[in-house]
Amino acid sequence: MKNNETAESRSINMYAAIEAGGTKFVCAVSDHELHVQDRIHIPTTTPSETLGAVFAFFDKYTLDAMGVGSFGPIDANPSSPQYGYITTTPKLAWANYDFLGALKAHYPQLPIAFTTDVNVAAYGEFKRGAGQGKKNVAYYTVGTGIGMGYIHNGGIYMGDQNPEAGHILVRRHPDDTFAGACPYHGDCLEGMAAGPAIEQRWGKKGKDIGPDEPAWNIEAYYLAQACMTTTLFLSPDIIIFGGGVSKQSQLFPLIRSQFTRLLADYVTVPADADQYIVPVALGDDAGITGALLLAQEQAA
Amino acid sequence: MKNNETAESRSINMYAAIEAGGTKFVCAVSDHELHVQDRIHIPTTTPSETLGAVFAFFDKYTLDAMGVGSFGPIDANPSSPQYGYITTTPKLAWANYDFLGALKAHYPQLPIAFTTDVNVAAYGEFKRGAGQGKKNVAYYTVGTGIGMGYIHNGGIYMGDQNPEAGHILVRRHPDDTFAGACPYHGDCLEGMAAGPAIEQRWGKKGKDIGPDEPAWNIEAYYLAQACMTTTLFLSPDIIIFGGGVSKQSQLFPLIRSQFTRLLADYVTVPADADQYIVPVALGDDAGITGALLLAQEQAA
Numbered sequence: 380m381k382n383n384e385t386a387e388s389r390s391i392n393m394y395a396a397i398e399a400g401g402t403k404f405v406c407a408v409s410d411h412e413l414h415v416q417d418r419i420h421i422p423t424t425t426p427s428e429t430l431g432a433v434f435a436f437f438d439k440y441t442l443d444a445m446g447v448g449s450f451g452p453i454d455a456n457p458s459s460p461q462y463g464y465i466t467t468t469p470k471l472a473w474a475n476y477d478f479l480g481a482l483k484a485h486y487p488q489l490p491i492a493f494t495t496d497v498n499v500a501a502y503g504e505f506k507r508g509a510g511q512g513k514k515n516v517a518y519y520t521v522g523t524g525i526g527m528g529y530i531h532n533g534g535i536y537m538g539d540q541n542p543e544a545g546h547i548l549v550r551r552h553p554d555d556t557f558a559g560a561c562p563y564h565g566d567c568l569e570g571m572a573a574g575p576a577i578e579q580r581w582g583k584k585g586k587d588i589g590p591d592e593p594a595w596n597i598e599a600y601y602l603a604q605a606c607m608t609t610t611l612f613l614s615p616d617i618i619i620f621g622g623g624v625s626k627q628s629q630l631f632p633l634i635r636s637q638f639t640r641l642l643a644d645y646v647t648v649p650a651d652a653d654q655y656i657v658p659v660a661l662g663d664d665a666g667i668t669g670a671l672l673l674a675q676e677q678a679a
Numbered sequence: 680m681k682n683n684e685t686a687e688s689r690s691i692n693m694y695a696a697i698e699a700g701g702t703k704f705v706c707a708v709s710d711h712e713l714h715v716q717d718r719i720h721i722p723t724t725t726p727s728e729t730l731g732a733v734f735a736f737f738d739k740y741t742l743d744a745m746g747v748g749s750f751g752p753i754d755a756n757p758s759s760p761q762y763g764y765i766t767t768t769p770k771l772a773w774a775n776y777d778f779l780g781a782l783k784a785h786y787p788q789l790p791i792a793f794t795t796d797v798n799v800a801a802y803g804e805f806k807r808g809a810g811q812g813k814k815n816v817a818y819y820t821v822g823t824g825i826g827m828g829y830i831h832n833g834g835i836y837m838g839d840q841n842p843e844a845g846h847i848l849v850r851r852h853p854d855d856t857f858a859g860a861c862p863y864h865g866d867c868l869e870g871m872a873a874g875p876a877i878e879q880r881w882g883k884k885g886k887d888i889g890p891d892e893p894a895w896n897i898e899a900y901y902l903a904q905a906c907m908t909t910t911l912f913l914s915p916d917i918i919i920f921g922g923g924v925s926k927q928s929q930l931f932p933l934i935r936s937q938f939t940r941l942l943a944d945y946v947t948v949p950a951d952a953d954q955y956i957v958p959v960a961l962g963d964d965a966g967i968t969g970a971l972l973l974a975q976e977q978a979a
Contacts, residue, residue: 452945452946466947467944467945467946467947514839515838515839527912531831531838537914538815538831538913538914538915538916539814539815539914539915539916539948539949540914540946540947541914542911542912542913542914543911543914543945543946544911544912546911546945547907547908547911547912548849548850548904548907548908548941549848550848550850563943563944563945564941564943564945604848607847607848608847608848608908608912609912611842611843611844611846611847612827612842612844612847612908612909612912612913613838613842613912614837614838614839614840614841614842614843615838615839616838616839641848641864643863643864644767644863645752645767645843645846645863645864646752646767646840646843647766647767647840648839649839
């Protein structure tokens with residue numbers, strides 16, 4: 380999407396989107412047809428500093444509604460006293476922080492949809508990306524962490540809270556002696572397969588590891604387990620991978636073949652593996668697209 | 680519940696319930712207040728023999744609706760061409776069998792609700808048992824196999840198909856050298872923790888293993904992993920265990936303590952562990968109760 384902020388764009392009413400990540404906030408405004416008119420990247424430092432820059436960006440526009448996807452874990456249960464809080468994140472400046480409350484304090488009249496960062500990306504892919512036409516869409520981001528968002532029957536799934544499937548226990552690959560990088564669980568899925576685990580295990584970032592190196596077989600083994608567990612628990616129509624690690628296209632055939640071997644045809648999946656386990660179609664725009672869609676629905 | 684079949688009970692209209700298990704079929708009829716008027720246990724042999732006895736039982740009554748919970752995996756997606764089939768069961772006489780079609784052929788006018796055996800038990804516990812007043816209820820049966828049924832926002836959860844969470848991969852307990860008993864996955868959850876796994880590992884049935892023996896720590900380790908994965912994927916309000924193995928009351932404190940250790944407070948569960956991981960309240964009647972409730976809703 381292109382930025383084409385003009386005097387005219389400042390005079391029309393906008394939808395606002397925040398994709399709040401642990402490293403950076405992406406903020407965007409769009410017209411009512413969801414064409415992005417302006418966007419900004421803001422480093423995630425402290426709440427006051429980061430939100431100060433967020434407000435400075437949005438205050439230039441007349442906003443009709445806002446969609447927010449936040450890193451977390453967050454409390455997204457509207458009946459909870461901590462609704463809208465970031466809860467147990469290892470980013471201590473944001474732990475137990477009333478993020479939604481801060482937004483509402485600054486924009487008291489604005490309708491705000493608040494959910495997780497992975498849910499907005501899942502919703503974007505469901506409506507405009509690889510999940511179009513499906514009913515049940517599981518979306519994983521594999522980057523600095525691993526998170527899953529799930530669209531069930533066309534809506535964002537939530538139980539008592541949002542899924543946190545990035546932290547499921549996995550079986551260790553027999554060739555893998557890495558201890559695991561998750562501060563909570565050590566060698567859970569995120570602890571073994573997110574970007575920091577790859578970097579600590581191999582001494583270099585995933586983007587610097589050649590496509591034929593054994594690193595990707597091990598990575599695929601963990602992501603294939605995530606696909607198997609997702610299939611057995613949720614029975615989605617498709618599983619979509621986004622985030623930095625998923626840009627390694629050589630991963631997908633490896634994930635699919637290991638998934639097929641692990642599942643052993645116990646249940647039937649609704650598509651061939653190459654249509655069932657796929658990369659994100661919207662690239663890095665999945666989250667902002669989903670957040671704008673939620674803002675649009677909030678305004679409707 | 681008591682059987683009090685009388686001339687009078689044969690003259691009123693009944694709801695019919697089938698809890699179709701891999702070992703036996705339980706069939707029951709109730710009045711419109713769901714008081715069971717008659718019930719029968721029929722061994723699960725071949726479809727023609729077993730269903731012959733099922734029809735002989737129900738043909739005595741005037742039926743208004745039927746609820747069926749079947750062993751499986753089944754195809755419970757109404758838009759699938761194989762809707763109502765038992766699919767890949769290791770019970771070969773029933774594999775790829777059109778169970779719902781056989782019922783509809785015999786009772787062409789009867790409204791029939793068709794779902795999994797664990798879903799009817801989950802629904803019974805949700806409406807009348809340990810899950811009353813909750814919105815999201817995960818129910819596991821741990822017996823000759825392991826199955827999970829899930830009530831989400833008050834309705835039976837289904838994605839493309841029903842969950843088959845009994846077959847998720849688990850981490851092996853360090854003291855456990857048992858190879859695993861699942862014909863599909865070897866040492867998956869069912870392969871390590873269902874009744875046949877216990878019997879093969881220890882050389883005796885669970886009911887003959889003393890409550891202080893190490894078998895239960897190992898069993899609890901696997902069921903605690905199921906609870907952790909359930910929590911991270913679904914975020915239910917409660918996790919209920921039924922089936923033969925769950926009658927071992929010493930298991931529950933062990934499951935809860937291992938669950939709490941594994942989860943490491945990464946997410947908050949909606950109740951203390953002793954209220955979050957609980958045994959079934961309706962005992963062996965959970966399934967029939969749920970099937971009758973589904974029949975009642977089908978007739979409404």
